[in-house]
Amino acid sequence: MEFENHKTKGSATRAVHSGESAHKALDSITDPIVLASTYTFVDTQSIIDYIEQGKSREEYGRYGNPNEAVVERKLAALEGSEEAIVYSSGMAALVGLVMTKLNAGDEIVFFDECYHRSREFCAQHLARFGVITRQVEACNYEAMDAAINQNTKLLVSESPTNPHLSIVDLEKFAELGQRHGVETLIDATLATPYNVQPLSYGIDYVLHSATKYLGGHNDLLAGVICGSEQQLADVRNLRGIMGSINSAHNMYLLQRGLKTFTLRMQQHNANGQAVAEFLEAHSRISKVFYPGLKSHQYHELAVRQMVGFGGLITFEVDGANWRETADIVDRVKIPKIAPSLGGVESLIEQPMIMSYFEFSADERKQFGIRDNMIRMSVGIEDVSDIIHDLEQALQG
Amino acid sequence: MDKEKQLKFRTRAIHVGNTADEQTGAVVRPLHVASTFVQKTPGEWGPYDYTRSGNPTRDATETTIASLEGGSGALAFATGMAATHCVSMLLSAGDHIVAGTDIYGGTYRLLHKICNRAGIEVSLANSSTPETLAAAIRPETKLIWIESPGNPLMSITDIAACAKVAAEHGVLLGVDNTFATPVLTQPLSLGADIVMHSATKYLGGHSDANGGMLVVNNDDLYDKLYFIHNSVGNCMSVWDSFLVTRGIKTLELRVREQCRTAMLVAEYLQQHPKVKRVLYPGLATHSGYDIAKRQMDGGFGAMLSVEIDGDFESTKNVVASTQLFQLAVSLGAVESLISQPASMSHASYDREDRIANGIHDELIRLSVGLEHVDDLIADLDEALRNL
Numbered sequence: 001m002e003f004e005n006h007k008t009k010g011s012a013t014r015a016v017h018s019g020e021s022a023h024k025a026l027d028s029i030t031d032p033i034v035l036a037s038t039y040t041f042v043d044t045q046s047i048i049d050y051i052e053q054g055k056s057r058e059e060y061g062r063y064g065n066p067n068e069a070v071v072e073r074k075l076a077a078l079e080g081s082e083e084a085i086v087y088s089s090g091m092a093a094l095v096g097l098v099m100t101k102l103n104a105g106d107e108i109v110f111f112d113e114c115y116h117r118s119r120e121f122c123a124q125h126l127a128r129f130g131v132i133t134r135q136v137e138a139c140n141y142e143a144m145d146a147a148i149n150q151n152t153k154l155l156v157s158e159s160p161t162n163p164h165l166s167i168v169d170l171e172k173f174a175e176l177g178q179r180h181g182v183e184t185l186i187d188a189t190l191a192t193p194y195n196v197q198p199l200s201y202g203i204d205y206v207l208h209s210a211t212k213y214l215g216g217h218n219d220l221l222a223g224v225i226c227g228s229e230q231q232l233a234d235v236r237n238l239r240g241i242m243g244s245i246n247s248a249h250n251m252y253l254l255q256r257g258l259k260t261f262t263l264r265m266q267q268h269n270a271n272g273q274a275v276a277e278f279l280e281a282h283s284r285i286s287k288v289f290y291p292g293l294k295s296h297q298y299h300e301l302a303v304r305q306m307v308g309f310g311g312l313i314t315f316e317v318d319g320a321n322w323r324e325t326a327d328i329v330d331r332v333k334i335p336k337i338a339p340s341l342g343g344v345e346s347l348i349e350q351p352m353i354m355s356y357f358e359f360s361a362d363e364r365k366q367f368g369i370r371d372n373m374i375r376m377s378v379g380i381e382d383v384s385d386i387i388h389d390l391e392q393a394l395q396g
Numbered sequence: 397m398d399k400e401k402q403l404k405f406r407t408r409a410i411h412v413g414n415t416a417d418e419q420t421g422a423v424v425r426p427l428h429v430a431s432t433f434v435q436k437t438p439g440e441w442g443p444y445d446y447t448r449s450g451n452p453t454r455d456a457t458e459t460t461i462a463s464l465e466g467g468s469g470a471l472a473f474a475t476g477m478a479a480t481h482c483v484s485m486l487l488s489a490g491d492h493i494v495a496g497t498d499i500y501g502g503t504y505r506l507l508h509k510i511c512n513r514a515g516i517e518v519s520l521a522n523s524s525t526p527e528t529l530a531a532a533i534r535p536e537t538k539l540i541w542i543e544s545p546g547n548p549l550m551s552i553t554d555i556a557a558c559a560k561v562a563a564e565h566g567v568l569l570g571v572d573n574t575f576a577t578p579v580l581t582q583p584l585s586l587g588a589d590i591v592m593h594s595a596t597k598y599l600g601g602h603s604d605a606n607g608g609m610l611v612v613n614n615d616d617l618y619d620k621l622y623f624i625h626n627s628v629g630n631c632m633s634v635w636d637s638f639l640v641t642r643g644i645k646t647l648e649l650r651v652r653e654q655c656r657t658a659m660l661v662a663e664y665l666q667q668h669p670k671v672k673r674v675l676y677p678g679l680a681t682h683s684g685y686d687i688a689k690r691q692m693d694g695g696f697g698a699m700l701s702v703e704i705d706g707d708f709e710s711t712k713n714v715v716a717s718t719q720l721f722q723l724a725v726s727l728g729a730v731e732s733l734i735s736q737p738a739s740m741s742h743a744s745y746d747r748e749d750r751i752a753n754g755i756h757d758e759l760i761r762l763s764v765g766l767e768h769v770d771d772l773i774a775d776l777d778e779a780l781r782n783l
Binding site for chain 2: 009010011012013015016017022029030217218219256259260262263264267333334336338343344345347379380381382384385386
């Protein structure tokens with residue numbers, strides 16, 4: 001069957017059409033949702049042909065389903081990758097990759113601003129299988145260089161990082177890996193393929209929590225790993241064994257969400273920039289972390305490397321203690337208080353409470369999580385409504 | 397609710413009707429797929445009893461669209477035609493309807509081949525000249541039904557002027573607002589009594605849900621329509637309600653982007669040597685341009701029709717040869733569609749009526765989607781080269 005690829009087409013066109021068959025079953029304009037857990041063979045010989053000739057077809061739901069396949073092709077087209085493998089969540093995608101690529105005695109090096117659950121999985125759970133996890137200061141390439149040894153197999157970072165929005169120099173990061181013969185992984189969830197395409201800088205793997213901007217409607221969980229066919233073949237194989245696939249219903253919603261992906265990202269970028277500028281100019285705000293601001297530590301790199309800067313903003317309330325900061329969060333009306341990000345609805349949270357409550361004050365200090373810090377995922381609502389809302393919350 | 401009214405359209409599209417779930421805190425409300433609801437005591441009804449009569453998921457969709465249209469209440473139907481049919485059932489034998497000439501073929505069929513069986517008479521009148529519409533009104537007229545932009549000729553009807561005619565004669569005015577969407581036009585604020593949508597189109601927006609909507613700003617009228625809705629039972633499914641609600645969250649983004657693209661496509665087609673005429677209200681040459689500019693907020697819709705230098709057969713070939721514009725009826729979704737009204741959406745017209753109403757064989761209708769404008773123009777360019 002022919003699938004649309006559209007390498008030469010605009011991002012909006014790829015979002016709508018790529019990865020899909022030009023002519024779908026029963027002439028329907030959208031893909032059917034295939035709920036089958038297993039797939040039939042017409043006779044015994046067709047099973048033998050399937051095994052011997054390795055023909056591409058469905059077999060059993062744990063190895064994937066047609067709705068997942070179409071999303072994988074669409075994500076690959078948006079990311080500019082040969083291959084994309086979808087998982088049941090972003091964490092499942094990370095686990096799928098590291099469980100495939102690392103063996104006992106191997107080492108993995110993280111920039112320390114990566115999602116704490118990713119680091120936790122490697123440092124605490126992968127450790128049980130003899131994998132060593134090292135963590136170095138984010139964006140400190142010399143420190144990462146120094147942490148690499150002959151056992152190192154994977155370098156990992158997010159870009160932008162969460163919640164500090166630090167930007168990794170992808171060229172440097174990829175070069176570091178190549179110089180040592182070590183593979184590199186960038187979690188680009190916050191950037192999305194609309195804003196940056198890490199593979200074009202020589203990065204080996206890109207990971208997304210597709211729950212965020214790719215799905216975009218806060219109504220599904222999914223993860224994806226993108227890279228070359230050759231490097232991901234064994235990753236796909238292990239996924240089939242571990243079974244961390246996604247459901248057909250979910251995959252349909254993800255495919256549907258991707259249709260407006262380009263449009264949503266343009267709006268998230270515009271709203272994010274406007275809200276960040278508003279916050280920076282506000283007398284009660286002492287610091288704003290947003291790569292689109294000139295004041296951001298990595299602004300120049302971000303401008304060079306990214307199309308836009310997304311909807312995630314972290315900011316600090318001048319001189320506020322945790323309670324005064326919480327009061328502001330509680331006064332906001334439009335953004336809902338919740339973890340996660342990247343949906344059409346704006347969300348807000350205080351990292352100290354939401355994600356780092358169980359950590360000691362010293363640990364939080366070490367992670368750069370301050371009591372007066374607020375993280376906001378700016379949605380696609382009318383930006384004047386969001387700013388108006390923040391204004392009243394900061395005044396109260 | 398008053399606070400909500402102060403919020404901008406785009407914000408309301410995401411939040412009104414979509415407050416977090418009280419039980420779980422879920423930011424997206426659960427889909428209530430139940431067909432029936434357990435009651436505490438016989439004869440004492442809870443907020444919901446049976447899904448045909450009311451359902452929390454469908455209610456949310458109705459609440460959102462009521463807010464976007466500036467109405468007090470809305471009803472969600474299985475299809476747009478079910479919604480239009482519900483309006484026609486407000487009438488009784490002996491009553492009369494005046495409908496515009498540039499209306500959807502399915503509405504034409506309902507009025508002429510179903511309503512007539514119930515003893516309801518229909519006259520068609522050109523609604524872009526309200527005096528023509530007024531002249532068609534009889535003492536037994538109960539309803540005026542219009543579309544703007546009209547389908548498929550994109551004629552523009554002055555809704556406020558029609559509302560004045562309707563009010564003078566004590567007749568209800570119903571507006572099919574499918575093409576304009578509430579992003580561009582809110583007919584209730586212009587004096588219409590009932591707004592109808594095929595939610596299958598821009599509201600759902602992804603070619604994967606069927607639905608219809610009625611919105612009113614009058615509790616008495618709402619009650620009458622609700623009585624029919626509940627009695628006839630042609631309500632929107634829970635799954636479709638969810639998909640429409642999800643689609644509405646990006647409605648304004650989609651419609652504004654599609655309008656911008658449609659304008660560029662119209663301008664491209666207008667200068668094409670094989671195109672005789674482009675019917676798009678955003679072009680200064682369009683007869684309804686001035687009214688459209690006043691009545692439509694910041695865009696002229698994403699539907700356009702063109703008459704090409706061809707006959708029935710060669711027109712058929714053009715619509716069959718585009719790649720990104722897919723050959724299909726329907727409209728308003730992220731995918732661009734192309735059709736030949738004479739053989740497709742308006743095939744249910746009697747041929748004489750069709751030609752008399754300007755729907756010629758060489759007419760092509762385009763629904764401009766979300767693809768990149770350069771890709772869409774390249775696609776049309778290629779198809780017209782074969783002409």
